Amino acid sequence: MNRNKLINVVLIVSLAINLVFIGGIAFRYSNMDRLESSRPLPPNVGWIVRDLSDVRREELDPLLRQSFEEVRPLRMEMVAAQREVNQLMSARPFDAAGLTQAFRTLREVNVRYQAMSHEQTGTILDELSEEERQMAMEFVERRGPRDGRDGFRGRNGGPGGPRDTSDPGRRLRPPPPEDDN
Secondary structure, three states: OOHHHHHHHHHHHHHHHHHHHHHHHHHHHHOHHHHHHOOOOOOOHHHHHOOOOHHHHHHHHHHHHHHHHHHHHHHHHHHHHHHHHHHHHHOOOOOHHHHHHHHHHHHHHHHHHHHHHHHHHHHHHHOOOHHHHHHHHHHHHHOOOOOOHHHOOOOOOOOOOOEEOOEEEEEOOOOOOOOOO
């Protein structure tokens, strides 16, 4: 193969690789709303108060502690049910009937846990002002606290900032200016 043909082959391969990456980025960006909206809520109700002031969080702390104590037995039951599923999946000899029952148990515990968690979420949201509930909703939309605590994404929740849930195309407020550092 002569030098010109080799250069042409390398350029074509390079172009193909670049198109694959550009296509992946375009797909991700065009489906971002759908991908992010399908993410579940955090595993406990503490997310509701993460953006509130320290004083307000302290005021709500007894309610959060009570909530945690009520749900802890169900969480432990769910962990045990998941452990049982995991063990049965790798058991020798394989027990299909046992695994089916373990999955059924895990689902039942999960449903009870979700019901309690949803009830607690409603109870805590009832204690918040309209502005505080909006802050909690913004947390859900961006999936993380404003200041980047806990390893979440940080202030603007991804490209363009948080969205108005009644109109997914509309932003609640303009995103903060980007740091050039």
